[in-house]
Amino acid sequence: MPHGDITHIDIPVTDMERAKGFYADLFGWEIAAPPGFEDYPMWQAPNKISGGGLAPRSEGFTQPRSYVEVDSIEETLAKVVAAGGTVAMDKSPISDTSWWAIFTDLDGNSVGLYEGVTEVEDA
Known part of the structure; x- marks a missing residue:
């Protein structure tokens, strides 16, 4: 992946199970927690290119955050x-x-x- 590509997007959520169902139903995202990251389910868009995670909302993390490689x-x-x-x-x-x-x-x-x-x- 070239330098400067957006590689990941975290979405802050307050209810993990509700958010997983919402995004899976809305966009058809596959959502699963990888081994070692059980509290951090990651989503994969149908294009298999876009992806990110669902993370607990916290002070200072109230809006989606993009990650640049x-x-x-x-x-x-x-x-x-x-x-x-x-x-x-x-x-x-x-x-x-x-x-x-x-x-x-x-x-x-x-x-x-x-x-x-x-x-x-x-x-």
Whole structure:
């Protein structure tokens, strides 16, 4: 996936079961929690390209958040700060081969970053 693509969208919800039924019925999304993420069901659009997750609504997470794939979260966050944005959450691991972070843009929008290794080298 090229640098800069929107790779994931999180939707904040207050009732997980209700939200799963709503989106599955409305859009035909397949919704299931991957192993190790039982409290975070992920949705897949029928095109098998678009996807994201349903996450508990919380303070500071009240609107859907898009995640943009980047080559380096550290370099991107440095550019965010240099351009006047703020880091809301530093780089954190998702797995052994993927990471995420969150920044706030100049208009107060929360935007996620995703960095992942697409090919794992043999040891």
